[in-house]
Amino acid sequence: MSAAAMTPDQARAAAERxxxxxDELAALSETxxxxxxxxxxxxxxxxxxxxxxxxxxAGMTVWQDSVGNICGRYEGTTPDAPALLLGSHLDTVRDAxxxxxxxxxxxxxxxxxxxxxQNRRLPLAVEVVGxxxxxxxxxxxxxxxxRGLAGTWPxxxxxxxxxxxxxxxxxxxxxxxxxxxxxxxxxxxxxxxAYLELHIEQGPCLEQADLALGVVTAINGARRLNCTFTGxxxxxxxxxxxxxxxxxxGAAEWMTEIERTTRAAGQDRVATVGALQCxxxxxxxIPGQARLxxxxxxxxxxxxxxxxxxLLARAHAxxxxxxxxxxxxEFYRIAATACDTSLQQHLANAVTDVQGSAxxxxxxxxxxxxxxxxxxxxxxxxxxxxxxxxxxxxxxVTTEDVAQAxxxxxxxxxxxxxxxxxxx
Ligand SMILES: [Zn+2]
Numbered sequence: 524m525s526a527a528a529m530t531p532d533q534a535r536a537a538a539e540r541x542x543x544x545x546d547e548l549a550a551l552s553e554t555x556x557x558x559x560x561x562x563x564x565x566x567x568x569x570x571x572x573x574x575x576x577x578x579x580x581a582g583m584t585v586w587q588d589s590v591g592n593i594c595g596r597y598e599g600t601t602p603d604a605p606a607l608l609l610g611s612h613l614d615t616v617r618d619a620x621x622x623x624x625x626x627x628x629x630x631x632x633x634x635x636x637x638x639x640x641q642n643r644r645l646p647l648a649v650e651v652v653g654x655x656x657x658x659x660x661x662x663x664x665x666x667x668x669x670r671g672l673a674g675t676w677p678x679x680x681x682x683x684x685x686x687x688x689x690x691x692x693x694x695x696x697x698x699x700x701x702x703x704x705x706x707x708x709x710x711x712x713x714x715x716x717a718y719l720e721l722h723i724e725q726g727p728c729l730e731q732a733d734l735a736l737g738v739v740t741a742i743n744g745a746r747r748l749n750c751t752f753t754g755x756x757x758x759x760x761x762x763x764x765x766x767x768x769x770x771x772x773g774a775a776e777w778m779t780e781i782e783r784t785t786r787a788a789g790q791d792r793v794a795t796v797g798a799l800q801c802x803x804x805x806x807x808x809i810p811g812q813a814r815l816x817x818x819x820x821x822x823x824x825x826x827x828x829x830x831x832x833x834l835l836a837r838a839h840a841x842x843x844x845x846x847x848x849x850x851x852x853e854f855y856r857i858a859a860t861a862c863d864t865s866l867q868q869h870l871a872n873a874v875t876d877v878q879g880s881a882x883x884x885x886x887x888x889x890x891x892x893x894x895x896x897x898x899x900x901x902x903x904x905x906x907x908x909x910x911x912x913x914x915x916x917x918x919x920v921t922t923e924d925v926a927q928a929x930x931x932x933x934x935x936x937x938x939x940x941x942x943x944x945x946x947x
Contacts, residue, residue, distance in 0.1 A: 528930075528933075528934060529637055529930050534926040534929045535922070537636070537926070537929045538923075538925040538929055539922060540629075541626065541925055547573060548573065548574075551566045551569045551573070557916070558615055558619045559615060559616075559618065559660070560613070560615045560619075562661045562668075567591065567614065568698065571613070574613060575593050578593070578595030578632055578635075579595070581597075581633070581635045581639055582597055582635060582636065582638070582639030583595030583597050583650075584596050584598075588707065588708040589704045589705055589708040590667060590668060590672070590700070591668070591695070592668045593653040595632070595650065596648055597638065597651075598648050599645050599647045599648040599649070599940070600644045600646055601647075604647050604648045605713060605714055605716040606647060606648040606649060607717055607719065608652060608715050608716075608717070608899070609650065609652075609719050609720070610652035610718075610720065610891070611624045611628050611653070611720050611721065611891060612624035612627075612653065612657035612658070612891055613625060613628060613654065613655065614654070614657060614658050614668075616914045619915075619916070620912070620916060622908065623914065623918060624657060624658075626721065626723060626928075630721045630925070631721070631932075634649070634932060634936050635649055635651060638937070645937060645941050646941055647716055647940035647941075649940055654672075656668045666893065666894045670894045671705065671709070672710055672895070673710075673895055673897050674706060674710070675897055676705060681702060681705075717863065717866055717899055717901070717939060718895040718896075718901045719870075719904070719935065719936055719939065720890060720901070721903070721906065721928060722890060722903060723907075723908040723913060723920060724737065724905040724907060724911065725913035726887055728882075728884050729882070729905060729907035730907050730909070730911060734882055735923070735928065736877065736878055736904060736906060736907070736924075736931055737874070737882045737883065737907075738871050738903075738904060738905075739885065739905055740867065740883050741822035741862055741885050742822075742859065742885070742903075743793075743821055743822050743859055743885055743887050744820065745820045745855065745856070746817075746818075746819050746853060747817070747853070748851045748852060749851070749854060750774075750814070750815050750852075751814050751849070752815075752838075752842060752847050752848070753850075754770035754812070755767075755809070757809040758808070759807040760807065768846040769809050769845070770812050771810035772810075773849075774813035774815050777838050777841050778815070780841070781796060781817070784830075784834060784837065788826075788833075790826050791821060791822050792820070793821070795817075796818075797816050797818060798814075798815065799814070799815045799816075800813070800815075802814075817851070821859065821885075822886075823859055823861075824858055835851055838851070857893075860893045860896045860901070861896075862902040863901060865900070866900055866939060867902050869935045870902055870931070872935070873930075873934035873938065874904070874931045876934065877927050877930050886903065886905070904931065907920070
């Protein structure tokens with residue numbers, strides 16, 4: 524442990540501050556009894572102000588960028604050094620928990636506070652960002668904050684509307700931002716060296732492993748499809764079993780194949796049929812049509828694509844054997860985001876120092892790191908959350924786990940900002 528590393532007592536004090544700050548942010552909500560804080564709302568404004576105050580206290584210079592992200596910078600030893608960017612998001616889903624996003628922002632502030640208290644500057648600058656929108660709760664489009672910083676906002680986003688019919692362009696003005704200056708938020712490639720994000724796991728794997736921390740290998744890619752089996756509706760009493768073209772029975776057979784095949788395929792791939800409708804949908808009629816959704820995800824593109832092809836081939840085979848037709852319409856696709864191997868190693872070293880071992884796991888949920896990975900190397904540290912629950916008021920982390928997380932994250936960030944291959 525280097526002289527400037529964080530002691531367990533310092534980490535404990537920092538974790539208690541983070542938990543208290545999570546509670547303070549949780550009070551900034553559209554409704555008093557259910558935490559909801561959406562992009563460009565008055566609550567977003569207040570969360571930025573409060574977070575900006577904490578950044579300043581921690582030794583940073585602070586600004587709000589042109590898409591509404593709150594940003595802080597702690598200078599490095601080299602003038603105009605590129606920054607190691609730390610952070611996560613400050614917006615929430617409706618009726619949210621208080622750690623998804625916020626924990627990553629507040630932990631990052633503690634990392635800088637520690638450096639500042641030690642009077643320590645690193646070769647790279649360290650910046651912290653609280654993104655204004657990751658969840659996409661208000662406008663139905665996600666990652667507005669991180670895509671603003673990456674400079675990848677599609678032009679048509681300005682015209683997107685919320686449920687009240689307020690367009691993004693008007694919401695930006697109401698917030699005090701200039702929609703003509705959005706590109707000011709975009710950071711030149713050379714200004715940022717890498718992005719490290721801490722986030723709750725939102726799944727049960729760390730809890731099952733009885734460990735507080737894990738290193739993320741990749742953020743899963745995903746495909747979503749609407750699928751249809753079509754057969755022949757008929758009388759449930761008169762059509763013999765051997766002469767039926769039952770669309771729902773075909774869909775049911777495929778669903779069990781999806782589960783069995785995906786489970787056997789391994790490699791952290793998952794597949795879900797989340798919606799199913801059949802027509803005509805009467806107790807005494809053989810189903811003539813079954814529509815079902817398919818959602819598949821995985822941390823690597825090629826195995827994910829191979830699984831999708833396999834599942835669709837199985838659907839066609841089932842349809843042919845049963846005298847049905849099968850159609851699939853892909854309506855959503857996002858590529859898997861690999862975490863940088865060198866950054867993963869920095870995180871794994873720090874996590875091993877703190878908890879004795881460093882499990883690696885993929886992220887099943889999307890994160891701001893996806894947008895930043897378009898331009899910069901990214902990596903993520905996951906913190907165990909109770910029952911794997913997120914996007915729910917029952918979301919919970921322990922102060923002990925947060926203390927471990929702060930120690931590991933601070934160590935990894937310090938290592939990266941000292942030894943990054945991109946540092947001058
Ligand atoms: Zn999140």
